[in-house]
Amino acid sequence: MPIDDLWYLKKRDPQTKKPLPSKRHGRGKRWRVRYADADGKDRERLFDLKRDAEAFDVLCRSGAAPEVRVKREEARLTFGEYAQRWRESRESGWATETRRRIPQNLRKHLLPVFGAKAIRSINLTDVMGWLGRLLDDGTPKSSVSLYFGLFKTIMNAAVIDKVIPDNPCNGVKLAQVLRGLSRAPKWVPTGDQVLKLAEVVPRRFRAAIWLGAGQGLRLGEVLGMESGSRCADYDHGELHVVQQLRHSPEHFGGFYLATPKSGSSGTVDLDAVVAEELAAHITEVGPVEFELPDITTGERLTRPVAILFTSSRGKLLTDTYWSELWADWREAAGWPKEGTFHSLRHFFATTLMSNGVEPQEVQKALRHANLRITLETYVHWLPKKDRPRGLVGDLLRRAEGTRRALPADQDRS
Template identity: 85%
Template sequence: MPIDDLWYLTKRGPDKKRLPSKRHGRGKRWRVRYTDAAGETRERLFERKVDADAFDLECRSGVAAEVKAKRETDRLMFAEYAQRWRESRESGWATETRRRIPQNLRKHLLPVFGEKPIRSINLTDVLAWLSRLLDDGTPKSSVSLYFGLFKTIMNAAVIDKVIPDNPCNGVKLAQILRGLSRAPKWVPTNDQVLRLAEVVPRRFRAAIWLGAGEGLRLGEVLGMEAGPRCADFDSGDLHVVQQLRHSPEHFGGFYLSTPKSGSVGTVDLDAVVAEELAAHLGEVGPVEFELPDITTGERLTRSVPVLFTSARGKLLTDTYWAELWADWREAAGWPKGGTFHSLRHFFATTLMSNGVEPQEVQKALRHANLRITLETYVHWLPKKDRPRGLVGGLLRQAGSERREASTDQDRI
């Protein structure tokens, strides 16, 4: 911006001479207007023009302290800001949140936006990222989770005046996801499940049956322990009360927590699954571990006889399980999209296609509500032909009965 002379007006008199202002001869004469680090328009007054010229040059070159922070903000990378955002907030997060958010940042946000100046990220960048996630087959719930985290961080950057606005505000995620069904993209057949059970080592075979025969999630299977707390053979009940998690930062390793979305529940222990569990206990046996347990809301440490461990008797991380699974999947002839969760889909679709009421399937899966069950597995409901003319026939029959009753009344 030009340097203003406050003692004179910009217009001139009839004699072409500059006209004095009301401030002529009073106060500092020269004004420099500039934009500060927060993006606000400011001004600074000087007595001498040479000083005003020097400050104006410093502002325009980014050397002046008043504007220097803005230049640093222009070069601020998303990864750096995200790190500061996380560190300033994690003290108030729950244990699971402190584990999940850094992991989602590291795996899903930083590889895409980490090395970008945060001010350069625009709506097109965000939409391109979402498109790649969907093209890669990322579950809809996961897309929502990652986008929600990214939007929260960018909202904080707006409040901190790091960026002028949030590019995520232009994204209508519900519209993007509309039409994408909860329905699984691939469900194994009976033969494919049995083939998988054949190629899996003996020490993990019962885990496959818990997925296919009870619909348990992987974390719930790995959290199974010997004894009636989980599998009560006498009553024929399977109690899904915990899952195994891993968090080196907060528990030094493994710990037990409640199942996903609080889906604790008791389900029927299938007779075949019970046989597999009994065989596992006899041939493999559990391994005792001292584990933190937060399933009651309070942390306690107890001895847990864990059913499924590695060949060396170690607890299983998700990463190690994924390595084992890749080999088993290939040996069984499953597609790359076949995961342990596909066994849960097999369990649910088998129930549905064999006429089990959706409400009972919901209970078996421990879904929070029936809507989730129906949206996911409605395609497997058995098709029942509606008798033609059913409603009209019933109304006609009712009409005949009414007329007969009326005739009888007239005879009385």
């Protein structure tokens, strides 16, 4: 829930280093707090004073603000409790086989995973993690589809009943999941294999390996790295991924700078070790300056660019030439043929994921367009959580006690 200063831009004056005034400077309320209300919808509220905005932000984060407060009984309602209500309200119209199958699938496949969770807390990451585990365990695809369909139906009913604001299942493309999560990498190097590769590549390219493994950059983004604060801000510990090097004799007569793949420009944290490698590269190898067409702003301009990674003769690198170099390095490092530069990006992502970094943060680091892409690619590396013992039996025992307490005319079992 960030607090925004509407009177000033985040961009700074290159001379004074002070924030530039916005078009709204001096007009209207200055401070904006963005938050999600009790129904999960994005809202904002404006304030004259920063201290008032900060106080409201704290209330929103703690859940004390009326705007975000959820009724206590709604917040505590578990999936298991709602699923039981859902089943009891519908089973009178089910065929005999359906009456047998749905409770069985609930008991064996949904309640052990989601039964004790507050239904409002179940998110896309939980759903994708569950599907990934089913596939890892060798569950038939037809069964995965059946269990997911049941879960999605119950969650849809919860949306209609206004128990939850939206259905996390809607963000899942089941066809891609059942194809075995087609984005999943074919091979991911270990830490030792990454270090072995860094040892065998020439000194002038070692920092490129670190940018791939330590920052998750794509090859074109690495080859487009230039010296200066446009790409790396050492003082603030930020890496600005704003361009990639492309080659097209037909359109630009050779090399040019374009925006990263799928418009995935962004600013990410600059790893301290990667920063050291970059600084050493600039000192020991040094950049080479070229006059290059730059279309990152949507308009073509030509400007001097101090490119960090070039050939031993100081020439820019094409994908073809890089592939020739890579084949030798890969063999020297003992990597399989599936090992490409992009494998370093996979190493970066899976290392974050398997060490408990939130998938949303991994998405930001990779600059993926949405969380679904991150989860479909790396869901197998989500940390596995041990299931508490006795969870289902305890849940059903409590449900049994509730049912026995009902008047006879309300007990439809």
